[in-house]
Amino acid sequence: MKNIPHENILLFKSCLVNVEYPGVESSTRYLFDHLGVEYQVHPDQSCCTGLGYYYDLFDQYSTLALAARNFYLARESEHTNITTLCATCYAILKKSLHLLNSNEKARSKVNEILEEAGLSHMKYEANMLSSEENIFHIVEVLYSKREQISQKIKKDFSKIKVASHHACHYCKIYPEQSITSSRNPMLLDELADCCGVKVVDWYDFKKATCGAGFSQRFANRDLSLSATRDKLYALEGKADVLLHMCPNCQMQFDRYQPVLEKELGRKIGLIHLNIAQLAALAMGADPYEVVGIQTHTIPVEDLIDKIKDIE
Secondary structure, three states, rough: OOOOOOOOOOEOOOOOHHHHHHHHHHHHHHHHHHHHEEEEEEEEOOOOHHHHHHOOOHHHHHHHHHHHHHHHHHHHHHOEEEEEEOOHHHHHHHHHHHHHOHHHHHHHHHHHHHHHHHOOOHOOOOOOOOOOOOEEEEHHHHHHHHHHHHOOEEOOOOEEEEEOOHHHHHHHHHHHHHOOOOOOOOOOHHHHOOOEEEOOOOOOOOOOOOOOOOHHHHHHHHHHHHHHHHHHHHHOOOEEEEOOOOOHHHHHHHHHHHOOOOOHOOOOOOOOEHHHHEEEEOOOOOOOOOOOOOHHOOHHHHHHHOOOEEO
């Protein structure tokens, strides 16, 4: 497995996490604090542009220029292990670093943009950072700490069945840099197992997309929701919780599951959690103040009622 850092981490804030599920970030901070992971959240960090980029509102140079600015903040703060809460941020930053390191024309254009903006001190020189050695997803850090997590479990999850949804932008864009197979991803499953839950390790459509496709949920709503429906129906009666590692995926399932239930007259009954939220709950974090279950569309209270303290 590649070398996963536990210090000098820049915890890269996510637009969708902050707006939709802020408990994912506070759960991650809780876990890092309790697992001895040294990190910083930089107040000047900007968006990765993922939403605008995939909606065709941002061009590649705009994305690269903002990435170069964020990479400068990582270097300036001496927290160069950029670790994302979102799979789209992960993929965008990796692509941006690859282009800035390998494409002299793109790098020169970006540096011109920065200079015109009065940010010449943020110029990027080739190979200042590495897409393989400096960009991580929080799940990778948590996975490297799984034995320590298993020793800190305070809640009994043995009656809870979970299945996993591994984000496309983590498993499929840079599969050679992922620490799980894209054919049968097990990263979330193994993390859940160390929390003491029952894991549904395989089900139909496990590798399938959530269906969001960014603009697809609006431009091709029926097609988008059909993919969401297929995955939800494949887990009907098999799991209590579907685990996520990307806020866009979590939003697609958690926000649109009630829409599908109403349209189809069929109760699905799955709860949706980020893996950091599950691990934080298992380690005793407050469901509201840390995990933020009040921001979810599908109520999480029934799950909370089922888990008891380990005696």
